[in-house]
Amino acid sequence: MRRIRHNDYGPLEPAALGNWRPDKRVSVVIPAYNHQEGLDRTLTALAKQSYPAELTEVVVADDGSTPPLVAAGARVVRVDGGWGRGAARQAGAAAASGDVVHWLDADMILDERHLEAHMRWHHLLDHAVVIGDTRFVNELGEEGTRTEYTTRTLESTRMLRDAGASAYLLHTGASSSVPAAMLRAAGGVDVTLNMAEDTELGYRLAQAGAVFIPDPEAKGWHVGPSTVMLRAKEVHRHNWSFLGDLIPDLRWLRGHPRRRWRVPYVHVVTEADGYERTRATVDAALAGTLADTAVTVTGPWDLLTPGRHAALDDPHLDLRLLRNLYAAEPRVAFALDAPASVAPAPFLLRVPAGWAPGADTIAQLVRQAEKDTLGLVCAALEETAAGVVAARLERTAAFARAARHAGQAGDLADDLVDEMFGALWVSGAEFGFATGDDIEPPAGDPAKWRALATRRAAEAKELEAEVARLKAEVKRLSEQPAEQPEPAAGPLAALFKHLRKTG
Known part of the structure; x- marks a missing residue:
């Protein structure tokens, strides 16, 4: 098995599409809630995949839809003991029997060679996490575009080959695949999360040694904009409330100097x-x-x-x-x-x-x-x-x-x-x-020193304001005509007199 340095998967040579013989089984797991029409489109595209049907199973995790979802050619499991995207993904993964779990959103349309593109990497590396090329379209048949964040990340990291320890940040549940054994070893999906569960899972897969591989030939299309596209600030406000607790790498979410975090750095x-x-x-x-x-x-x-x-x-x-x-x-x-x-x-x-x-x-x-x-x-x-x-x-x-x-x-x-x-x-x-x-004793109180520094900074601002006021007053008095009467007695009068004598 090839040894990959950091996330540079470049030395791997994946098979050309249509020119190899696979033997690994893949379980396509689709978490879904209502929206039967979108699921039907996704299942229709899956039925046309070039990857062998005998090596493919489809599992739909119904997260309490009313009425229950119907999925021709797929196995439907109901989500019990919880709800939300995390619970649905884990329920589907638990029911899967394939060597590889391929996550797929219920509103995705796949290119006919999508699964094959993913699976060729898994035949090369048992710790590959493959990320599909998701494009957003307004209507079916359009070429579509990646998100701005995805485009910027891929271009700045040579398609994640230079992404180092942060490659997991591009992991998405819309279309990604992971070896089932590696998923289990990483602890599965966090069933308590209803958003950002794919990012948090990607982080734990990274700690398990994963190599993240984006494949531009694993094409897929999402009809309509994503929630992040429509409500980015609200999504970030929601997700950042808990991601800092779970992902120590997000240092900017851990600004508090003294609180305890669930996952230590x-x-x-x-x-x-x-x-x-x-x-x-x-x-x-x-x-x-x-x-x-x-x-x-x-x-x-x-x-x-x-x-x-x-x-x-x-x-x-x-x-x-x-x-x-x-x-x-x-x-x-x-x-x-x-x-x-x-x-x-x-x-x-x-x-x-x-x-x-x-x-x-x-x-x-x-x-x-x-x-x-x-x-x-x-x-x-x-x-x-x-x-x-x-x-x-x-x-x-x-x-x-x-x-x-x-x-x-x-x-x-x-x-x-x-x-x-x-x-x-x-x-x-x-x-x-x-x-x-x-050994230096761990004495002292950092909070006390921060408080003192804050007080001193406030005092410095007050003094700066006073100096600025006095300078303005000096300038005003120095510009008065010579025949002006002497100002009333006081500190400013003395200062004015001194300035007149010194020219």
Whole structure:
């Protein structure tokens, strides 16, 4: 299987349409609510596809239509236990039996080779997410146009080959396809979302190592403008209320400096290795400038039984103290072992206990990784007889993709990550890591300093206004004719007299 660097699928050579023999089954999943006429048009186009009918199934997820939808040549499943686009997509996917799930909106008309264009990529790569070329038309038969956002993104990224970690932003439910196994591994569709569920799913697929491939030959037409085209500001207002909580990459939606987010940007993992040493690491990680950070402390927590034990002479005293300390801290979790993946968090930072990141260390490491979309940044902390002790910032997507190639020719995960994303060693000291007496205490209150800065800025504005007023008054008085009588006594009179004497 070809190893793709970042999102550059260019080395793949898809088969020419009509000149290959497929063997994978595809399930076309159509979430629908009412609008029987539009669904009928979509199903008619599907019946004419060049992809073998024996390898194709169509599943319509009826989201409570009245009357229930009728779908000739398709299997209809009713959405139970919820409603909306997310619930409908997941209901359809759960009922699908194909190797690939192909999402399709119920108001799309497909070119006869649309499915074939998608499926040729899936025969080359088991982690491809293919995006169809959706055009918007007023009437059937028109060539149509892409959305402005899609056009701009494709043109600026060489059809997503240079999109790096942000390629998922073009993922859309109108016409996209994903391996069924990969969809399950990513957690399926979020059934609670009624809008932007395709963007959120695209983000999680990216963390699972997906390569996003837009295919201009997978043509499809949407009759009439989309909701985003008609009501863009309202759609954004709605979606941005929750996408910031779910997609850490959307940094501009996380402007609040102190609140907690559902999905952390960086998940720190350290081991329980002494109360003071571990506390220094955890406290420093929580006190950094990158606020959306979570911490998992690994250790034999199963040894802490609830039975009677000595308060001060407990052999597991340090474990108990750590659990006591962070029991009510929602950003700290306890686990027996380090998690295999921290998805959907985009970064995992492994830090040895006793080593504390500085105030801006984690943010600096992330910036270093994002600069070249690196999959791994190792910070050398010290060299011992056993080797180099290091902190490791791992990109979730990079290690997920590397896992798909693990075992091939004995490749190690780090080597695979380096090949497909890039890896870098840096000095831990230069990035602010410290240990022992060199650790800065996580003291101070950032909010207090921000409040003070706000007050000082307001005072500065008041002083600037006063200076401007005085300058205007000086100019007015200096321009008065010489025969003017002396102004009344006071500060301005004295100032005027001084100006006249000095010319």
